Amino acid sequence: MNGNFKDIRLIEAFDYIDPKYIAEVGESLKLRSVYAKEYVKPTFGKQIKQIALLVGCLLLLSCAFPVFNYVLEVVNSMAAGWGSEATEEITDKNDILYTYPIFVDDLEYLSVEEMIKINDAYKEYLYDRVYRLSYNAYIYDGSISEEEADKKAREDAENESSRYDHRFFNERWIKRYKYYGVFGECVVLVQEGNLTQYAEIVIDEFTFAYANNATMFAYRNGKIYELSNAYEMGLLTSEDIARVYDRYKAYDIFERK
């Protein structure tokens, strides 16, 4: 009998966990991660193109210094303009246009007030997500309880997240929501992201693919739910998902070929 064999007996011992515990845990699972996979889209060709473009621009600018100065001035003035727009606070709600009006032909859109409410809820959702994904160093501090450690970690995550509010939760950000419609009591939207990686999620046999830093979600009564959660919780029915999928197929550019 060699040492390895003895070791393996400890691993095997875990197979003798009582079926009542296995059943208890198995029946309590929500199973929302089943078959949700992320795909990485190769970006090598794109990077080469970007580098070539950058080198080309630099050559052009270095050859024509006066033109370069002029371009620099223009770029600076544009950047200043963008900055002021991006940091502008929402003062007059009526100034904001409808959200991305993809169903404008059907006269289906959200009001500005509704969109601002959704944006506020989305902010809360993002804060919560940052907290959940962050490393909680307080948990190793023996002098405070686990609840306090969690509370402190949440505060830290909120403080850190709120530093970037001026860059995100403004008019420009709001216009990047893509609106799919109202299904049951849920408003279904996606916040567009940059198309460098795909996330793919299967809900009730329908496959939705979109940029991985975008989130497809449902809004209901001041709360944001991931689309798959909303379906599993019964907020969206199979028919709703089918209708969302029709619109996704018709309008979404992120569909995988």
Next chain:
Amino acid sequence: MNDRKIIELFLARDEEAIKETEKKYGKLCRYIAQNFLASREDAEECVNDTLLALWNSIPPDEPDPLSAYISARAKNIAISKSRANNAWKRGGNVQTVSDEILSMLPDGHTLAEYYESRLAGKVINDFIEKLSKSERKVFVLRYWYRASDRSIMEETGFSQSKIKSMLARLRARLAKELEKEGIIV
């Protein structure tokens, strides 16, 4: 449909039993298969094999609870498939979890010669009995279902760091229990 009715369908050799089992426990089987296998096709094949195994073994078996029986079947089939594919290190969390379990053995220590896995399993069950509901869920998900940190995070709502520290504490407590019972020497 409740478990008793599903078993009755199996006992009556009614093919509806397969449909109902797939409907109720298909997702659970897929979840378990995913923890052991790298590809979706393999996981899907594992679900089908599990359903076939159930059809062949009920009767004579009349399992109670059915969900644990199906989970165990799915896990065994997934393990065999992962070994056959030589994907032990590529798919799922099998290697990570095995390493974690073995880390409970201090350097130069091993299991007592006369102890079999089943006896050590009894101590583990006694240990699980004493855990709180959330600790038990995290522990069983990790060490029986071989779930990843991310998957446990989604199931329990805890943060990743909390799960890691909770598992480390539980392992240390279990190692002490095993040493106290004379299993680790």
